[in-house]
Amino acid sequence: MKPPPVKYARAGDVQEAIALLTEHGSDAKVLAGGQSLIPLMNFRLARPSILIDINRVRELDYVREDNGTLAIGAMTRQRDVETSSVAAASVPLLPEVLRHVGHITNRNRGTVGGSLAHADPAAELPALVTGLGGELVVQGPNGVRTIPAEDFFMSTFTTALEPDEVLIGVRLPRLPGGTGVAVEELARRHGDFAIVAAMAAVHLAPDRSVDLVRLAVSGVDSVPVRLHAAEDALTGGRPSAEAIEAAAATVADAIHPADDVHAPASYRRDMAQLLVKRVAKAALERSETKS
Amino acid sequence: MTIIEPVESQTKYTGTRVRRTEDPRLLAGRGQYIDDVTVPKMIEAAVLRSPLAHARITNIDVSRARAHPGVFDVLTGQDLATVAGQQPVIWFPIPEQRIAKTHALAVDQVRWVGQAVAAVVAVDRYVAEDALELIDIDYEPLPVVADLDAALAPDAPKLYDDWPDNVSGSLTYTAGDPDAAFASADLVVSASFRHGRAFGCPLEPRGCIVNWDTFAGSLDVWLSTQSPNLARDLLAEVFGIPVHKIRVRTPNLGGGFGNKFDFYGEEVIAAVLSRRTGRPVKLIEDRAESFVATSHSRDQRLDFEMALRSDGTILGLRGVSYGVLGGAFGTVGSGPPWASVLTCMGPYKIPNMDVTVKAVMTNRSPYGSYRGWGVPKGNIVHERLIELAARKLGMDRTEIRRKNFPAPEEFPFFTGVAFTYDSGRYADCLDLATSKIDELGWRERQARARAEGRSVGIGYSFHVEPSAYGPSRILNLVGLAHSGFDEVTVRMDSIGKVTIYSGQINMGQGTHTIYAQLAADTLGIPMDDVVVITGDTDSCPYTGYGTGGSRAAPLGGAAILRAGERLRAKILRIAAELLEASPEDLQIQDGQISVKGTTGRSVSTRDVGDAAYRRLLNRLPEGETPTLEEVDVFDPPNMATSYGCTALLVEVDRETGTVSLLDCLQAHDCGTVINPMLVDGQLAGGLAQALGGALLEELVYDEEGQLKTASFMDYLLPTAMEIPPFHFYHQETPAPDIPGGIKGVGEAGPIAGVSLVGSAIDDALSDLGVAVTRFPCTPPRLLELIREAQSRKEGSA
Amino acid sequence: MSDKLTVSMTINGHTYTADCEPRLTLADFIRHGCGLTGTHLGCEQGVCGACTIIVDGRTVRACLVLAVQADGSTITTVEGLARGDELNPLQEAFWANHGLQCGFCTPGMLMSATEFLKANPEPTAEEVRECLSGNLCRCTGYDSIVKSVLDAAQKLRA
The missing domain is CATH 3.30.390.50 (CO dehydrogenase flavoprotein, C-terminal domain)
Structure with missing residues (x-):
């Protein structure tokens, strides 16, 4: 169960990640928390030619609320959202749902964006974002676009993300007090x-x-x-x-x-x-x- | 009854919760498991496995793999068969049985998904796996025999062309007059029980490092095995190398559970690769491989019926145990399904029996050893049927059991089939369990829950665990091509410290600790003065069989006590010379030897060691041989049968079919308890495995013989969230045939725990009359049972 | 072939530097590159938890991280828990409560419990069970591990 040969590039920011994706095309794969991709590689069921590691893209690590919307960066670790008082106050469903996502150690590493982009139909986070009418924010060579969750998830492991786009964040409407x-x-x-x-x-x-x-x-x-x-x-x-x-x-x-x-x-x-x-x-x- | 002379010993350590000597280094990360071992010049192998369940191999092309940078060698079945014999089988319980043997690598035909077909050895495992992808094999698919029904169908495709069908053999045991018993019965209850495929699944997969030195003609093997002596003998058989040229060393085992008792093709493959490359070869099974390459077990259907009088007396038992074997025999052949038949009467007196084992081949992975070894399914038969009978008769579930137990004075008790149970106080054990149910307040919890509309049930399982496998000649008689004795060496050195050498293996059960406890008590020395060495055939003695069949504590323990007793006598004789006293007047305490009842002069074991090894003059008695060493070989006159009564509190969600395990207790009797903490650990761990098998774990095959649960995402080991707390209570009825009175304990949990879950679920749903007969009892399966029962009830209302 | 990259990380206070293929997992780097074989591999798919280590203060599955990703990290493995030749209170508690049998899952259990107890000094049994649910044990039936962690929590509070 050793992964096949692969090249590796570390993106410092979103622009760099997009540039690398553009350069390497559909054989490239973005590496977020790795909780799904690395097992698939260890089983040799996934064999990207290059991994574009976005774990050090600090700009994608945030949980904040503005104007009635909870915004979470794609590289925010699931455990950080689970323990975030901002997230709990704005969308109290989030911490409850995240407790069901794997185990603490998976959530320490697993990211919000990684789970959403992986699009496992049995996973909890995609259902939450879909159910709450959230939006996925993606960025590509032509800039940023926003996709409603129900349009983003297309099929098992398939999303509306273009090969040269990176999921950069998710926006959830704040639930009114007393929900x-x-x-x-x-x-x-x-x-x-x-x-x-x-x-x-x-x-x-x-x-x-x-x-x-x-x-x-x-x-x-x-x-x-x-x-x-x-x-x-x-x-x-x-x-x-x-x-x-x-x-x-x-x-x-x-x-x-x-x-x-x-x-x-x-x-x-x-x-x-x-x-x-x-x-x-x-x-x-x-x-x-x-x- | 055979009377064995009691062994004189103090009991400073025996019976106490001594912390394990094994633990500090394991806790510090200093353990050495097979993949932690590195041998100089070692290279690493990987195995290519069949993607098809049944096919002819028409062509293998290894040229691309061989040319891959970093690859040392590529091996096919044809290559292997020129230097290695077929994989050995050691159990032949069914007379005139057809034995399906195969080479470690398939030569021309594959018969299960995952069967090894080729192997690569390379600079490291990463490169070896790369090269596997470059091996080209052409298969011609053959019709697949995916399950028992397919195998037994009149027009079934055959796994072996020269067999008349897919049945390896069958064997029937009869006792009394079963037909008359059933004809005269007031009640007959029957069921078809099914247990899905499962396996021991030690958290550490298997592995080996083999160095075949063709110039010395020797084979040096590191192997994650429970049975190094057996592996050594079987390697000798497969390769025709003399046994004394083979050394098998066993590092720390990351669990064994019977799975590492069996002898696998990988050790043969690694040996051949080493011979061909002139390098030590490491071959580690990874987790994905483990699901197809480590022995499967449990897969059985048991069609049984029980005849009773209206007062609950069991008159008879009859039925067939179908062992759903794989595409070839594993090391233990059809042993486990056979053991189900041997134990299907359990702790009950059943005068009339007609019980059959039928071993059937399918295109699944080979069947082999897993903790419990067939007995868990014997337990399902007697425990499920007796509860069905209690329900029909309106009897209390514990009363009907009590009614059919042999009384303590009826032991040794011949079951009517094969085993003679050595001793038991079954009713006392049952009472102990029920009294603890009361103490723990389960009945109140159940009543409260029911008042709230929740379905909470209490389950019972009474089990017997034949342990201490020997005796050797009996094992030979019933078809084992191996023995059942155990040999130990107890050696005191020149400074009075003791080393025990044993052929048993320490796989997590704490053998080193309990051996040190027993030796320290017998010799009268501090436990810190004892070191235990196992896991090296060059330095350790021979044990028959291996560490399986719950043998290590009773047989190894008895041998240590007997050797220790003789060594103690010699120590006293030498000390007597030093103290100018008579040996009979001396005592040893904490390593100090003195005249009993006095506070006068004493000598230490250090003085005795010095007198026996270094400064003998005027100190070692005339006629006494130098050195301090005793060897004992213990071949038990009978097995020792442990037993217990387990109870489980569960809650069933009637709307989803999910089962939550709330609490669990076991009253248990394994004779002398050497270390209660370790015994409890054995009981708890075994129960957890059974609870997993009863609810979660299943190796599911589809109709093409593809395994659908080949990862930890789908083969579901229970976690800390699923397993309940445990409470254990001991009664001690010493084994009459084992010095020290010790009985084995390792398999109690797996034997007891599956029927237990069925009993508890049934009780939670008692108003519906659900009877769980198929394991694992998954939520969809249970919900179906609930809905069937509900519609039955509505229909009759 | 993929080119090798130089990685450097501090494990249990010692800095290890090596050239490695990008595909090399952190677990294999630690075990075979650094000789720290206390971190075990039980599944290589992120389920069993035997390879759990602490990277920059948080537990991760070492089989699901590539060594190149850990460049510059500070890591604690099971070998870093004992103080010299003395077991730490958590290890002691596992010893006293028979929290291990074969010992294969133990390093992962210890690392998970280490992180957990730091954030939850007064846990309930149920919380301990949830914390440990990502670490499979095939030997103990878990009860003794839960007791070990609760015992350690009490000792650490005292």
């Missing part, structure tokens, strides 16, 4: 990729009607799925068991799970529906207590 959040993950073991993960954020208006719902699932499609129909079913009315049932009933149509060695598609479908109910209920309970 209740919940995440539930069905995994074979703690820290594993989810068979199904579901996450919810819910906010109540002063009249206690639901005025904001965000629901997402991972592990049940080739991309993370934001559950728009379920969100719609919950929005506007008072929280109720019936409303949650109605929301959950829309889940099956929104996802396309596949069989794998850990669970058949039918199980994933059922569990997606169940977990959506559970997180919606939990988030509602928490939002009510905060209102």
